[in-house]
Amino acid sequence: MSLEWEQVVVDAADPVALGRWWAEALGWVVLNDSAQEYEIRPAADRVPGLVFVPVPEGKTVKNRLHLDFRPDDQAAEVAGLLALGARRADVGQGEQAWVVLMDPEGNEFCVLRDRRT
Template identity: 80%
Template sequence: MALQWEHVNVDAADPVALGRWWAEALGWVVVNDSAEEYEIRPARDRLPGLVFAPVPEHKTIKNRLHLDFRPDDQDTEVSRLLTLGARHADVGQGEQPWVVLTDPEGNEFCVLATRRS
């Protein structure tokens, strides 16, 4: 049996707005702009993608699954993401080499330290 990772589903109060935010943050392309299933991918024919779907409730607790990103320059990327609307988050991580941020709807993600050669 072979499985291919297609996408990660993200619950959203406003799928279009959140999907657009992530598309800009990641430099990805929109492959479906429906308010019921807004999908972005690294390129039109590349997987995996992110699918944003509407839910009536708002996020209330820390995510049990989150995305980690490894930048070329952590400080530059954190500043860029904050300018786009991300916010710093404290999920009890203490002093770590990664930075925990949230997207505009409060979903946590991490910007890891720059990889050493």
């Protein structure tokens, strides 16, 4: 058996709005801008990507799966994400080298410390 990781599917109240937010936050390209399946990738020919699909229910608890990102400059990336509408999150992590944020729909993700540290 041979498997290739294609994408992560994200449930969303508004897939288009959330997909656009992530595309801007990551600088990724949009492959499909349908309200039923909004897909972004690092580049058109690169995987994995993120696909945002509509669900009727809102998020109610901490995610069981989240994304981690390692930036060149943690402070600059966190500031930029907060300016785009991300919010700080406390998931019980305590004092750590990473920063936990939430996207506009409340999905947690982490910005790890800088590559240089």
